[in-house]
Amino acid sequence: MARIRLGLSTSGLRVAADRAGNVTAVDATGSVVFQSPAPLMWDSTAESPVERPVGVVLGSGSLTLVPDQAMLRDPATRFPVVIDPTFSHYTPNARSSWALVRRSHPSGKHWNLQPRDEDERLAGVARVGHAPGWPGEYLDRSLFAFDTQRLAGTEIQSATFRIWQVWKYSNSCTAADVDPMQLWHTGGINGNTTWNQQPAWLSNLAQVRSVPKAGYCAPDWVGMDARAAVVQSAQNAAPTVVLGLRAGDEAGDSGWKRFYVQNGTYPMLSITYNHRPTISGVGIEPRLTACTWCGGVPWVGNSTLNLVGTVNDQDGGQVTATFRIRRPGQSTVSQNRTAGHKAATPLAVNSSIADGTTVTWDVAGSDGDLGVGPVSGPSFRVDNTRPVNGPRVASALYKSDNRWHGGIGVTSAFTFAPSLATGETNDIDHYTYGWQDPPVTKVAAAGGLGGTASVELAPPGDGPQNVFEILVGVAG
Template structure:
C-alpha cells in the first residue's frame, strides 16, 4: 500500500497500491487437484519504503472472479522480516597500472597497457557476502561473490579498442539490496608509441665523424619528434642519457614539440647520447643513438701556422688547406729571449752566445 494510514483505512477503502508479485495459489478444499494446506509467500525486495511505512495485502488478481477466492488462516499469516542493511559505498577505488597525468595531458591519465585492472573495497554493515556491480563506459555487469572488506577487482581488456578512447567507471556493492555507487578515476587508453626515432642535433657536438669541443666543454643538444604522415603528434617528453637506460627526462616545449638540454660529455673520445621520444601514456619510441667525437684538451679547434704549408697544426686538427696560385714561403721575424725581433738570417752575439 501507498499513502496515509488512519482509522478509515479498510479493505474497501484502501490507499493506492502497486503490485509486488502475482502467483498461482492452489485450492485447499476437497475435490481440488491438491487439497490441503498450501504455503505461499511474496518477496518484497524493491517494494520497501525506506524511512517511512510499508504495508502489504493479498488479493485476487481479479476480484470479480469467484473462482479466485481463497481463505487464508489469519493465525498463520505473518509478515516475515529479515533485517538487512544496505552495503556501504565502496572505497579505495583504483586503477592498475596507473600513472599521474603528464605535463601536456590536460589533467587526464593516459594508459598504454593491454590489460587494465579496476579495484574497489566493498563492505557491509551486516558482514554479508556481496557482488560488485560494475559500470564501465555505460555497460554494466556483476562481479563474483566476495566477502565484506574484500578488494573486488575487474580486468579490462582494451586490446582492439581505438586509441584515445576515454574510460569512466563506477561500482556498487549488492547483497539483497544495492548500496550507493562510487565513481572511480577515469583514464584514456593510448597503446601506440611513436613509430619513428627522434632526431638529435647539437651546436657543438654534431654527429659528423669529426672531433669537436673538448673535455669539460658543454654543448646544446636538441631533440625533435619524427612523425609519420597521419600519426598523432602526442610526444610529451624525452628521455636521454649516456647509456641506453636513458635515466634523464626533459619535457617538450609543447605537446608534440621538441626540447633542448645543455650537456657536458662525460669525457673525451667517441661518445653516444641515447634519446627516446615518450608519448602521453609513457610509451617509448625507438631509440636514437647520437654518436659524436670529443677532443682531448681544450686548445683551438683548428690552427694554421703557415710554416711553409697550410696544414692544420691544432691537436687532432685535420682541416688542412691547399695552397693555390703563385704562393711562396719567405722566412720572417722571430722573437729572441729578450723579446727583440730578429730578422731571419741575422746573427747576433748576446752574453757570449751565438743565436740564429
C-alpha cells in the same frame, strides 16, 4: 503515629526532596543514582482503598515520614495501612528506563519503579487505564525508553515492542470483548517525568486488544508494531526511542491493564535492521599518472588494467561488487565477494578500443538487500599507437660526424624534436635522455604536445660518446 524517623546515610551523594515529596540522590556529576517517588499510604484490605500522600522531611542523617493523621483517625479506614517509601536504583545516564505517570499524583515521580507491595509483585508494577473501584483521577500511563544509539544510519526492517501482561479488567479471553490498548511514539523521559510533565505523545503507532489475565487467560507477551518510531530514531541518530502505553478508552474501567517490569521480565524492543554497505578503495592498478600536457587525464595503450573496489558490510554478510565499464563492446561485470575483500576486474586496453576513446567506469555494491553506489572510478583515454621513429637530435658543438668536438666538462645545447612518419599524430609529451641505455632523465616537450626540448649536456669522458634519446607519447 505522628512521625516515622528513618536513618539515612550516603557516600558521595547529595539527597534532596521537592515539594511533592519526591526524593532524589545525585552524584557529583548531577546524575541521579537513587530516586523515591512521593510516598503514599493506603488501607490495603479495603474493597475501595483510600490513598493519601505521606509527608517527607529530610534531616541530618535522617528521613522522616509524616503520615496523614486524618486518615489514621478516620473510623472508615481499614487496617493494616501501608506506608510505603520506595527507593529505586538505576545506572546514571542509562538509555533504557521507564516511567509511570499517574493523574492521581500529578507531581509524583515514578522513575524505574520497582514493586512496592505483594499486589505489585504479583500483578505487575506498570499499568495503563483507569483503576477500577478508585476515584476518576486514578488514571495511569506507562512510558519506556530504549537504547537506539547503535541504529544510526541503519535500515529498519522490523521493530516489535513486547511487554508481559499479567492483568486486565475484563475476564473475557476473546479479543473482541476487550478494549484496545494503544502504543505511542513519545518525546523523551527522565527522572523528572510526571503526569504534569509528560513528554509529547507524537504519534499513535498501533493498538491491540490484548487478553492475558492471571487466572483466566494466562499471562503472556503482548506485541505491537513500533517500526515507524524506530525508523525515525535511526534516521535522526537519536540515542533513545520512547514508547508510551495508554488505554484506548481512558474514561472507563475497561482499559485497565497491568504488566511486569520486574523479576527479570522486562519490556523488549525486538529490531531487525541492516547496515547499508559502503565502497572504498576504488581505483586502477597499476596506478595511472597523467602526462605533463594531458590536463590531468591519463592515457593508456597496449596494456591490461585492473579496475578495483572494496565493498564493505558492517554486518559481515556476503556482498556483490558490480563493475560497469562504458566503452564500445564492453558488458557489465559482476563479482561476488566476502565483505571487506577487494574485487577487481581486468580490462585489456588494445586495438579493440579506438585511439582517443574515453573510458569511464564505476562500481556498485549490494548485500542482497541494500545497495550502495555506484561510485565512479578514474577515467582515462586510449592511445595504442606508439611513435614510429625516434627523435631528431641536434647540437651546435657536438655533431654526429665521428670527429673530435669539445671535451670533458664542455657543455652544449642538445635539442630534441619529433621525427614523424607520414600521417602520424604528433602527441609527444616528453623525452628521456642520457649517456647510458636506457636513458632515464626526463624533459617535457616545450609549449605543449609535440613540442621540442633543449638541454645542456657535457660528455662524461674523452673519446666517442653516445647520447641516447627516447620520445614518449601521451600513453607512455
